[in-house]
Amino acid sequence: MKSICIYCGSSFGNQPVYAEAARALAAEMVKHDIGLVYGGGKVGLMGVIADEILRLNGEATGVIPQALMDKEVGHTGLTQLHIVQNMHERKAKMAELADGFIAMPGGLGTLEELFEILTWAQLGFHQKPVGVLNVDGFYDGLVDFLQTQVRCGFVKAEQAELMLHAPTAPALMQQLRSFVPKHSTKLRDALAAQQLFK
Template sequence: MKSLCVYCGSSFGAKPVYADAARTLAGEMVRQDIALVYGGGNVGLMGVIANEVLRLGGTATGVIPQALLDKEVGHTQLTHLHVVKDMHERKAMMAELSDGFIAMPGGIGTLEELFEVLTWSQLGFHEKPVGVLNVDGFYDGLIAFLQNQVAQGFVKANQAALMMHEKSASELLHRLQTFIPQPSTKVLDALAAKTLLL
């Protein structure tokens, strides 16, 4: 694994532990020679992880829409900064540049990015690992909600398992590094269900 896309908040959050976790993840990535790909911002947890990667001598690549760069939230000291036209192009390029994905604590945008790559994985559009760094129980509710979707028959257990989660950066990176993709059955399952209805 050469590069990881990290989704995280443009805010610092309510607890210092979130920024601490961003620095820890940055340290583990640099130690394992894994480059950072992220949204290109210099604010909140985005800025924290990028600055720590750079401070430790790692590679940090940002992808940011021109509109956000114009608002002066772009990080101008990155190893590479790609300026794109909109959010759709941003997410596509981030995914293309990355060998896997990690979601740290963040807001609605972080969740949207996480679930997009999970959906792509479920459909077999990519075979890259996806994980959440569950800092201080931040993602406990989301993990429980996903399990409820399984219990209610909307998500299969193997699909829910595509969202790996760990509290430790080193343990999460180990799981992503050793991830073995399984063939997607989502489309076949949908066709089978349709056949049963006919």
């Protein structure tokens, strides 16, 4: 694993533990010579993790739409910065550059990125590990809700297991580094179910 895409907030949150976790994750990545791929911003947790990676002499690659660069929220001190036309290109480029994905605490954009990359994994479009850094229980509700989806028959247990989770950077990084992909049967199962309801 050479690079991990980090999804995280363009805000800091209201507790210092979130920025502390971003710095701890940066240190863990640099320790294992893993580069950062992220949304290219200089604000919020995005800026915190990028700055810490760079401070520790790691590599930080950003991908940002031109519109956000024009608003002067882009980080200009990165190892590499890709400027793209829109958010769709941004997410596709980040996915292409990364060997795995971690969602830190964040807002709606972070959740949207997390669910899209999980959906791609569920459909077999990629076989890269996806995890959430469950800082101070931030993602407890989401972990529980996935089990509700399993219980109600909308998500299979093995699909829910695609979302790795741990409360600390070392524990989550270990899960990502030892991840073994399984062959997706989502499309086949969906077609089979469609035949049942005809």
